[in-house]
Amino acid sequence: MKPFVIALDGPAAAGKGTLAKRLAAHFGFAHLDTGALYRAVGLAVLKAGGDPTDAAAATKAAQNLAPATLRDPALRSAAAGDASSKVAAIPGVRQALFDFQRRFAATAPGPDGRPCSGVVLDGRDIGTVICPDAPVKIFVTATPEARAQRRLKELQERGETAIYARVLEDIRARDARDAARADAPMKAADDAVHLDTSDLDIDQVFERAKEIVERTIVDQRRS
Ligand code: C5P
Numbered sequence: 001m002k003p004f005v006i007a008l009d010g011p012a013a014a015g016k017g018t019l020a021k022r023l024a025a026h027f028g029f030a031h032l033d034t035g036a037l038y039r040a041v042g043l044a045v046l047k048a049g050g051d052p053t054d055a056a057a058a059t060k061a062a063q064n065l066a067p068a069t070l071r072d073p074a075l076r077s078a079a080a081g082d083a084s085s086k087v088a089a090i091p092g093v094r095q096a097l098f099d100f101q102r103r104f105a106a107t108a109p110g111p112d113g114r115p116c117s118g119v120v121l122d123g124r125d126i127g128t129v130i131c132p133d134a135p136v137k138i139f140v141t142a143t144p145e146a147r148a149q150r151r152l153k154e155l156q157e158r159g160e161t162a163i164y165a166r167v168l169e170d171i172r173a174r175d176a177r178d179a180a181r182a183d184a185p186m187k188a189a190d191d192a193v194h195l196d197t198s199d200l201d202i203d204q205v206f207e208r209a210k211e212i213v214e215r216t217i218v219d220q221r222r223s
Contacts (some may be wrong), residue, residue, distance in 0.1 A: 003108035004029070004118035004220075005133075006213060007126035010140035011175050011186065012081065013147035013154075015197045015205055019140060020122040022206045023213065030108040030116040034123035034130070035084065037097050039075040040065055042083025052086035059092030065100075078155060078162065078170065085174045088124075089181040101130045124178055127189035136216050138209055139188035142198040144171050 006023060008016045017033055024031035044061040045052050052058060074080060087093045101121065108119040121130065127137035142150075148168035155162040178186040188194060193212055197205050 001117070003105065003116065004135060004217070005105055005131045006118065006120040006136045006138070007131050007134035007189075007192075008120065008122040008138050008140055008209075009124055009126050009128070009186065009188065009192070011124075011142075011147065011178065012171055013151040014140045014142045015150070015202065016122040016140045018202055019205055019209055020120045022202070023209060024120045026206075026210060027118055027120075027213065028116060029118035029120050030104070030110055031120045032101065032104045032122075034097075034101055034121055034126065036070050036075055037062075037065065037100065038084040038088045038093070039080045040069045040072070041087045041093055041097075042085075043072065043074060043080045044069065045087065046079060046083050052083040053090075055090045055092060058087040058090050059096060062087070062093040062096035065096075073158075076154070076158065078160065078167075081174065082170065085177045089177060089183065091183045094183055098130070101126075105131050124186040125184040127192050128187060129184045132189070135220060136213050137189050137192040138212060139192040139194050140205075141194060141196050144168060144175065146198040147171055 006029070008020050010016050020031050020033065023029065041058060041062045042052050044065070045058050050057040105119055105121060108116040110116040127134055145168065148164060148171050151171065152162055152164050152167045155167065195205065195208060
């Protein structure tokens, strides 16, 4: 049986990550935060003293990505976020990470190593490129202002010094880079459900997404 795939896409700080974790825990599915892969590549380039726009250096870092780096707390820093959207525009980087993501979606490895019945992937191109056949595709959005407020809180809680105007500027710059790149730009799949989280709290977002998933599971059983 192929794992049931939930594809969550959308811009930075729209709430995809929290939603993905909640859905995975609720349904007992495996979860892959695909943004962490790009952040790890960006961070590896920065740590080596390189430039994240250097295609050769970034591609090499993606090809040699060590799974342990995906747990580095520095992945969530503003610097890693900025570097991630630069390396993400490099086709060699996307190619190197493509197989990893496809394999994860096909095998859904659980925490104990045994396969789960489903998988949640969150990112920018899951519904369009990585898992175009996913039965559930949700494009999670929020206004840039709402996302900047959330990201500011997250950075401050981690002890980073951050100011709202700068965070908003970074979010807008990352949105523009992610939407404009030629290779796998951020966009909603034609068959994705749009979920605007600007005025919703996480419980409300979760309830709406859960309904979409449950409805799809029931429809699949019927057909
Ligand atoms: O989701 P997160 O903000 O952690 O993603 C970091 C960056 O990684 C994004 O700004 C985007 O450039 C890139 N990314 C991507 N494709 C994905 C996931 C993330 O290009 N599937």
